[in-house]
Amino acid sequence: MFAITTTGRIISFAWKNFTRNAWIGLATLLVLILSILSVNILLGVNAVSDAAMKALEDKIDISVYFKPETPVLVLDTARSYMASLPQSQEVDMRLPEAVLEDFKTRHKDDEKVLAALAELDQNPFGATMTVKAHNTGDYPFLVEALQNPQFAFAIETKTYDDNSVAISRVQHIAESVRLFGIILIAIFALFSILIVYNSIRIAVYTQREELGIMRLVGASNLFVKAPLVLSGAVQALLAMFLSAGAVVLMVAFLDPKLKIFFDGSDPGLQSYFMDNFVLLAGVQAGAILCLVIFSSWAATGRYLKK
Amino acid sequence: MIVLKNISKVYPPDVHGLRDVSLHIKPGEFVSIVGTSGAGKTTLAKLLIAEERPTKGTIVIGGWDITKIKRREIPYLRRQIGVIFQDFKLLQKKTVWENIAFALEVAGEPRRRIREVVPHVLKIVGLDQKAHRFPRQLSGGEQQRVVIARALVHRPKVLLADEPTGNLDTMNTNEIIDVLKKINAFGSTIVLVTHNREVVNGLKQRVITLSDGRVISDQAQGKYILP
Numbered sequence: 001m002f003a004i005t006t007t008g009r010i011i012s013f014a015w016k017n018f019t020r021n022a023w024i025g026l027a028t029l030l031v032l033i034l035s036i037l038s039v040n041i042l043l044g045v046n047a048v049s050d051a052a053m054k055a056l057e058d059k060i061d062i063s064v065y066f067k068p069e070t071p072v073l074v075l076d077t078a079r080s081y082m083a084s085l086p087q088s089q090e091v092d093m094r095l096p097e098a099v100l101e102d103f104k105t106r107h108k109d110d111e112k113v114l115a116a117l118a119e120l121d122q123n124p125f126g127a128t129m130t131v132k133a134h135n136t137g138d139y140p141f142l143v144e145a146l147q148n149p150q151f152a153f154a155i156e157t158k159t160y161d162d163n164s165v166a167i168s169r170v171q172h173i174a175e176s177v178r179l180f181g182i183i184l185i186a187i188f189a190l191f192s193i194l195i196v197y198n199s200i201r202i203a204v205y206t207q208r209e210e211l212g213i214m215r216l217v218g219a220s221n222l223f224v225k226a227p228l229v230l231s232g233a234v235q236a237l238l239a240m241f242l243s244a245g246a247v248v249l250m251v252a253f254l255d256p257k258l259k260i261f262f263d264g265s266d267p268g269l270q271s272y273f274m275d276n277f278v279l280l281a282g283v284q285a286g287a288i289l290c291l292v293i294f295s296s297w298a299a300t301g302r303y304l305k306k
Numbered sequence: 307m308i309v310l311k312n313i314s315k316v317y318p319p320d321v322h323g324l325r326d327v328s329l330h331i332k333p334g335e336f337v338s339i340v341g342t343s344g345a346g347k348t349t350l351a352k353l354l355i356a357e358e359r360p361t362k363g364t365i366v367i368g369g370w371d372i373t374k375i376k377r378r379e380i381p382y383l384r385r386q387i388g389v390i391f392q393d394f395k396l397l398q399k400k401t402v403w404e405n406i407a408f409a410l411e412v413a414g415e416p417r418r419r420i421r422e423v424v425p426h427v428l429k430i431v432g433l434d435q436k437a438h439r440f441p442r443q444l445s446g447g448e449q450q451r452v453v454i455a456r457a458l459v460h461r462p463k464v465l466l467a468d469e470p471t472g473n474l475d476t477m478n479t480n481e482i483i484d485v486l487k488k489i490n491a492f493g494s495t496i497v498l499v500t501h502n503r504e505v506v507n508g509l510k511q512r513v514i515t516l517s518d519g520r521v522i523s524d525q526a527q528g529k530y531i532l533p
Contacts, residue, residue, distance in 0.1 A: 005414060005416065005417075009411050016399075016400075017399075020399040021399070210397050210398070210399070212395075213395045213397055214408070215380075215381070215384075216355070216357075216389060216391075216395060217384065217389075217409045217412065217456060218381045218384040218409060218412055218413060218460075219381060219408075219412035221377075223412045
């Protein structure tokens with residue numbers, strides 16, 4: 001009975017504390033919302049830049065041009081061998097006939113080229129193999145794998161050698177962007193923690209006299225601290241809901257606009273938040289709740305030593 | 307009721323608040339503790355409510371040695387000693403009723419008892435018509451009466467008043483002293499810390515005079531002897 005009465009009073013005091021300190025509460029709520037939003041905005045920017053990097057990486061591949069007279073058996077060996085490597089994501093072999101058809105289609109309006117082609121007795125094209133890696137870092141390995149003596153002699157040329165500098169630059173930029181994004185999120189998260197901790201301390205500081213008076217009239221530490229911690233927790237949850245609402249609106253507004261820059265493909269913003277919703281909401285709610293509870297508890301403790 | 311044995315309080319590095327003070331206050335007494343500023347009056351008051359601890363000596367209140375009181379026991383001590391402060395120490399965001407009820411709520415008293423006790427103490431101090439006002443809507447004298455009402459809710463055996471009239475005019479001072487006399491007549495021990503000559507002389511009760519942290523006079527029906 002005593003526990004029920006005490007709990008009821010703590011909740012009632014927490015509510016009164018929240019409503020009668022409306023301005024301080026509102027200021028703290030705003031700080032919490034801004035902190036949560038700043039971290040989420042960075043997460044969104046990181047997701048979009050990650051999608052941009054992925055789109056760029058997707059455009060990278062190795063095109064291998066075989067000599068025209070290469071036997072089909074050798075081509076099959078090359079395709080099977082490259083496809084069997086765990087670093088390969090996709091291997092596409094275009095046989096000489098298909099390459100010739102592609103060429104004709106590409107130049108169907110160029111009569112001179114078609115006439116020159118007709119002059120030849122045989123198909124001048126060899127087979128073409130396109131190899132796509134899982135990661136850009138795997139390309140040097142795949143280029144090395146093309147040195148396999150079972151089919152290396154049949155290779156006329158390959159594009160990777162020409163593009164290797166650009167590919168390694170893209171790879172470097174992608175890694176840097178990802179690392180920078182993670183560092184920036186970590187810094188913002190740290191700033192947010194410090195800002196939230198200090199705004200809770202300020203909110204408690206403004207009530208320091210009241211806390212001392214409560215102690216003087218016989219309130220136990222728990223009775224003084226619990227309502228403040230509880231109202232802080234309510235503020236944290238409210239801030240989470242409002243921030244989540246703001247993030248949903250921002251994503252719904254920005255995602256279609258970003259699609260234009262991504263040539264109609266997914267800019268990764270909405271999908272990032274949708275795919276990671278439970279994780280993001282759980283981690284952020286847990287972190288902000290723990291932070292507010294710890295800050296309120298620690299800040300209140302300072303004024304209850306007497 | 308209250309026994310102080312060889313109490314000394316030294317604030318670092320070497321400021322002496324009290325020096326070897328020994329006192330015995332009997333149940334039902336009305337004792338004035340007087341002295342000039344810095345004499346040690348407020349230090350003594352703070353020691354009695356365990357807001358500070360003595361450097362030396364023992365304090366026993368109602369058989370309870372509070373010298374080595376644990377922090378978690380302090381709220382229980384403060385529920386047994388009613389305290390009245392010069393600066394009122396009211397919760398500004400709570401109404402008169404809520405301020406008084408708070409002292410009972412923190413002690414886990416049931417709602418029914420709170421509904422009985424609060425109007426009763428408000429009547430004693432003559433504020434039953436202003437129960438739902440906030441402290442800022444009351445005069446200094448009225449605020450001090452709220453503090454007295456709050457101090458009375460636990461029916462304390464000891465009421466410690468630290469300069470309760472320090473911020474009040476003569477009329478309000480007399481009103482507060484009359485309320486304290488009334489409470490003393492009900493059987494509570496009153497410890498009045500003051501430097502108000504008229505109040506002390508008008509009471510004609512025991513007067514303990516402090517100077518430089520020492521008891522220099524303890525008279526049964528004393529007067530204010532300081533210049």
